Amino acid sequence: MSQWFTLINKEFMEMARNYKWIWIPVSFILLGVMDPLTTYYMPQILDSVGGLPEGAVIEIPTPSANEVFIMSLGEYQTIGILIIALSSMGVVAGERKSGVAQMILVKPVSYISYLSSKWASAVILIMVSLFFGLLASWYYTGVLFNFIPFGDFMSAFSLYGIWITLVVTIVIFCSSVFIQPGAAGAVSLAIVIIINLIGSTFSHLMQWSPTQLLQYATEVLVLDTWPDNIWFAIGITFLLIIILLACAVAVFKNKELAD
Template sequence: MKQWLTLYKKELLEMVRNYKWIWVPLTFILIAVKEPMTLYYMPQIIDSLGGLPEGAVIELPVPSAGEALAASLSQYNTLGVLIIVLITMGVIAGERKSGVAGIILVKPVSYARFVTAKWAGVMLLIWFSYFCGYFLSWYYVGILFEFISFTDFIQSFFVYGIWLTFVLTITIFFNSFLQSPGAVGFITMGITILLSLVSSSLSHLLDWSPALLSVYTNTLIMGNGFPEELMPTILISLFMIILSLFASIAIFRKRELA
């Protein structure tokens, strides 16, 4: 356990030195807060741009608080996922390519501890950044529109967080056998986009797909309660996260020993 904590602290310290504890939370906050403010001030923004016929009146439907928060969360489904992939795609592949991983593993360091320490370090950063952004988005939606139940906020926070953890774990998985961070990022984004498209197109067949967690999160935000498919989807997602993590350790050990 002491060895794992040492590796874990190393990851946290490295992210401090790379200023990730500053720019990643700030980016998540900007992504989340921008959407409700844009929706609220959209008529004024359009009016300030000009170019409308004289006497024209802008009448846009006022979104509900749930719709505003769901729109904010949808930004994480694109930009948020991209940021996660960018900050994770070289976490193991980069060290393998530079030889740092080999130097660390020459010592009596467990492969499982090496991989899980990196996974846990990045996950803490992502969940912290995600909470900061999502909480401020919930707060601004409450100020500008109407406050959503804090219970619904917490439930939706944890449900969508499982999807972000799934994306992180898939990125770690490809890190375990690819040495090019660019290849890791490209393949992970491709699989994530493909899984989201297929799951949304065939939702009646793949209603337990992890990619549909964002859809079920919107249902929670709207105050419609737990969908029937949510709990099986959460269990399957957690199982796939654990399975991918174990597979990452096994493949990484085999590649390094080879």
């Protein structure tokens, strides 16, 4: 166990040297505050750009606080996932390419400890960033519109965080399969996009799908109730995370032994 914590500490120090502890949380916070600010100041923005004909009046209905917060969740579903892929695609592939992975694995370090430490450190970084990003969105939504109950905020964060953990796991899996970080990032993004397309297209048949967790998070915010299939979707998501981690270890070990 001490070896695993040593590896975790190494990953945290590497993230600090690459300024990931700064630019990723800042990026997530900017994503979080973007929708509340732009939605609230949209009339002023339209007036300042002068894009309306003289005498034209456009009445924009004021959205509810829940709708504004849900828009922020949508930002993480697009730009946020791209940031995750770019920041994590070289976690394993980069060290394989540079030879650092071989140097570490020469020592009595197990493949499970090596990969699980990288996965855990990446998840911690992204979860901290996501929490502060959504917290900033919750705060500005409350100041400019109305405050959402903090319990509902935590429920939405927890549900969406489970989905984001699966996304991080997919990126780590691809990073352990491909030696080129760019290939790992591209394939992981393609997998997430395909999963989202399938889940949204067949949502009525795949209510257990991990892609439904965002929809369930919005239902918790809007309806203040937990959908019937939510625990099934959570269970499937955790099962996929475990399977992907096990496959990552097996594939990475075989590739290293072959090399």
